[in-house]
Amino acid sequence: MNSSLLTRWKASLPVPVKKESEQGSGTDTLDAYRVVLFNDEEHSFDEVIEQIIKATQCSRQNAERCTWEVHTRGRSIVYFGQMSACLRVSAILEEIALKTEIQTG
Numbered sequence: 001m002n003s004s005l006l007t008r009w010k011a012s013l014p015v016p017v018k019k020e021s022e023q024g025s026g027t028d029t030l031d032a033y034r035v036v037l038f039n040d041e042e043h044s045f046d047e048v049i050e051q052i053i054k055a056t057q058c059s060r061q062n063a064e065r066c067t068w069e070v071h072t073r074g075r076s077i078v079y080f081g082q083m084s085a086c087l088r089v090s091a092i093l094e095e096i097a098l099k100t101e102i103q104t105g
Contacts, residue, residue, distance in 0.1 A: 033086040035079040038099040039070045047096060052078055055092035 037052070045067055052063040056079050069076035079089045083102070090100045 032104055033081060033083050034077045034103050035086050035089045035093070036101045036103055037066065037070050037076050037078045037093060038101070039074045040097075040099050043096065043098065045071070048098065051093055051096055051098060055079070055089045 037048075045064075048067045048070065049060065049063045052058065052066055053060060056063075058066075066076045066078045078093070079086060081089075086102045090102055093100050
């Protein structure tokens with residue numbers, strides 16, 4: 001992601017913290033899969049935010065948190081769910097050549 005927006009982002013966003021409900025317990029077999037989005041240093045913050053919203057139907061605030069986590073940590077879990085839903089989310093993220101991976105467990 002372009003680093004030109006870094007200063008603005010640091011001032012406007014809190015450090016992302018996933019709520020316990022977002023982390024999943026690992027015991028729910030229906031949500032045994034997750035989509036991980038990786039930083040690629042090629043897309044702008046706005047491109048990533050808009051694509052996360054399109055793929056997951058989440059709020060802009062949640063998409064901004066995920067994008068900030070991708071930028072600062074190199075990856076973020078952007079979606080939990082069944083394999084079919086994860087495949088759909090991953091495909092939408094990859095429409096603009098974002099790097100994703102579906103993980104289990």
